[in-house]
Amino acid sequence: MPAPMPEPAPVIRMRLVGSLMVELRPGWGENSGRSRLAKLSQLRACTKVHCGRPRLCYALLAAYPLSRPMRTSFTPLLMLALFLPCATGAQSAWAGDQTPxxxxxxxxxxxxxxxxxxxxxxxxxxxxxxxxxxxxxxxxxxxxxxxxxxxxxxxxxxxxxxxxxxxxxxxxxxxxxxxxxxxxxxxxxxxxxxxxxxxxxxxxxxxxxxxxxxxxxxxxxxxxxxxxxxxxxxxxxxxxxxxxxxxxxAGTDHHELDRDLSPDLAGLRRPAGDALRAFSHRATDAPQTGALAMKHAHSGDHPEADWGRHVLAAAGFARQQLRDRLPEQSExxxxxxxxxxxxxxxxxxxxxxxxxxxxxxxxxMPNITSAGQSPLYDYATLAALYQPCALGDAERTLAKPLGNPVLVAMGRQRCESLAAAGLLEAADPELARALLLEAGFEEPALALGAGNVALDLWRAVAGSYASAYLRRGPDDMPCGYALVAAEASEAQRAAWWATHSGVGPGGGIDLVDGLAEGADAALPGLVCLRELWIHDHDEAIALRAAVEQTRATAxxxxxxxxxxxxxxxxxxxxxxxxxxxxxxxxxxxxxxxxxxxxxxxxxxxxxxxxxxxxxxxxxxxxxxxxxxxxxxxxxxxxxxxxxxxxxxxxxxxxxxxxxxxxxxx
Known part of the structure; x- marks a missing residue:
């Protein structure tokens, strides 16, 4: 378990097993401010949490206001009295906690x-x-x-x-x-x-x-x-x-780089230098209008690798908040x-x-990947390429929710583009559909494909996740993508913290495709994202290693x-x-x-x-x-x-x- 995060001076906060936070302030051991009784109560609270591990409470005992002769004779008796309930089998309600x-x-x-x-x-x-x-x-x-x-x-x-x-x-x-x-x-x-x-x-x-x-x-x-x-x-x-x-x-915290504004604890936008900002990203010297950093895509932390730790940290923090509101021995x-x-x-x-x-x-519906299974990035980049082509089958597509002639026409164009690029044997929607089935998509899972394509879900997911896996910033997202809000209104900007999905475009935020060209403009960028999974260059190796860090042990x-x-x-x-x-x-x-x-x-x-x-x-x-x-x-x-x-x-x-x-x- 990594060491606890350091806390700023002048208060020294000792995080002990059980998530008990003990504050040692200058002058704590002096006979001014607090009574011995209050300090004894604090010490007793420590021993209740740490039955069987008295050394974890020595820091408190060392600060107890006693003369040196008294400390020598009093310490063993005090520790014996405080830890006696442990020897008789008393259990702590918080014994399941661990050093955070x-x-x-x-x-x-x-x-x-x-x-x-x-x-x-x-x-x-x-x-x-x-x-x-x-x-x-x-x-x-x-x-x-x-x-x-x-x-x-x-x-x-x-x-x-x-x-x-x-x-x-x-x-x-x-x-x-x-x-x-x-x-x-x-x-x-x-x-x-x-x-x-x-x-x-x-x-x-x-x-x-x-x-x-x-x-x-x-x-x-x-x-x-x-x-x-x-x-x-x-x-x-x-x-x-x-x-x-x-x-x-992940979440909806963001940094408006062109204005240097970020949300605080309450979601209100704060300027540079405000200590309450929840997310700040180093801005370029002259960010373009609408330049934006989103936390999941651009934090550089690869948060998905630590989702389990985030959950356990939330549990530990919540238990701390509940302690003062519950009876002493509550489980x-x-x-x-x-x-x-x-x-x-x-x-x-x-x-x-x-x-x-x-x-x-x-x-x-967990996005969980066990040993030997394809992760989301694999099948998302595959679907981003081939699911539009599968929609070129008018009979199937027009029977789907959100199916329409525009998607059919776009699908046929994608089939032509894939065939021309050597990524499909022929411009046939059935071939694309067969590839998706072979990859593990079942018929029921393909039934709503029109919705995924119409909402551009696959590209939004793959672009942001690739950036997170490679720990990229807003200026160098993989495959030429960028999240930009050049035309977002003030009302949209103010609402992002509350209404955005945290990934991809929406609410005045656009996913700009720097590789877009040709009749099927999205194809080059999508091919690039797919190659990050199937090729062996340095970026692809790094991305696959990052994805591997998210794999479940089961x-x-x-x-x-x-x-x-x-x-x-x-x-x-x-x-x-x-x-x-x-x-x-x-x-x-x-x-x-x-x-x-x-x-x-x-x-x-x-x-x-x-x-x-x-x-x-x-x-x-x-x-x-x-x-x-x-x-x-x-x-x-x-x-x-x-x-x-x-x-x-x-x-x-x-x-x-x-x-x-x-x-x-």
């Missing part, structure tokens, strides 16, 4: 009532069903307005806020109640990292102090710190559980939940959780773990992620592992709002809620984890109930 490899750089705490609650920022279900809440001054929103916008955006991006999506009359959650409480927002930095990452802890007023529980919820994709609210919020906050969210080193039940990249982060945290912080994991602890995946997931196909991971984990001895697969469910529930999609698809998020309910029941001893299950729900506009979902069968 992270430091807290900044934090703030706010209290929110029903009008700005933790679950919906005061919007309620009706507010989530409405359009985005506009700030009074869109070019200069307040912190409260940005928070409300971020929470609304998270809900509309991940959920279907109506009965057919499990929310509203007859659904799994008939209402989203206002949950008042506190939010602690913090910037943490992992040992060895250049930049901090965000953690946000929500502690509801209805915190269950008798059976305390904590959810750790890393954001999906590269989303901001509120990105997992729709998954974790309803099952956690309505039960009185606390939640620790994290952007896992906190901790469950990690995530969707997509957040699900992968939760699984990888479990794999490295040597201290036993986590009690269970629920992973929904070595899970003996805790309940549930994976859930949609069979029609065309972004992270189950055949390339969840299924092989489950198989590998079981081969490595995982005994408390279950897998649910859902027919007619895909990666983006918001896609159900596209005309025609709701008639053929069902949302995946309600299965995440049901999975969390199930695992919590397992932890309480009410049910067994059970066997793998496959669900075949029927789509439609009726309320999504447990019966319609097939949960009670």
């Amino acid at each position: 490899d992270w430091a807290v750089l900044a934090q703030s705490e706010s209290t929110f009532g029903d009008d700005a609650d933790l679950l919906t920022a005061g919007l309620g279900l009706s507010g989530l069903q409405a359009s985005s809440p506009l700030p009074g001054n869109p070019g200069a929103p307040t912190a409260a307005e940005l928070r409300r916008l971020a929470i609304h955006n998270a809900w509309t991006a991940l959920a279907v806020p109506r009965p057919a999506g499990g929310l509203g009359e007859g659904g799994l959650y008939e209402e989203l109640p206002a949950v008042a409480g506190d939010e602690i927002s913090a910037l943490l930095r992992l040992a060895g990292a250049r930049h901090p990452f965000r953690v946000l802890v929500q502690i509801p007023n209805n915190l269950d102090t008798n059976r305390p529980c904590l959810f750790i919820a890393p954001a999906s994709g590269s989303r901001g710190v509120y990105g997992a609210v729709p998954l974790a919020g309803p099952p956690a906050l309505t039960r009185g559980c606390a939640i620790a969210y994290t952007d896992k080193g 906190i039940r901790v469950i990690a939940v995530g969707l997509s990249n957040g699900a992968a982060a939760a699984l990888r945290a479990a794999e490295i959780d040597s201290a036993g912080l986590l009690d269970a994991v629920v992973a929904v 070595r899970l602890p003996e805790i309940p773990v549930l994976l859930i995946h949609g069979r029609e997931d065309g972004l992270i196909p189950a055949a390339l992620s969840s299924r092989p991971y489950v198989q590998e984990a079981r081969a490595r001895g995982a005994a408390r592992l279950a897998y649910w697969e859902v027919d007619r469910a895909q990666h983006f529930d918001a896609f159900l709002n596209v005309p025609g999609a709701g008639a053929r698809l069902v949302p995946i998020l309600p299965y995440g809620w049901a999975g969390i309910d199930h695992v919590l029941a397992v932890l309480s001893g009410a049910v067994e984890l059970g066997e793998d299950r496959r669900f075949s729900p029927q789509p439609g506009d009726a309320a999504l109930t447990r019966q319609r979902m097939g949960l009670d069968e």
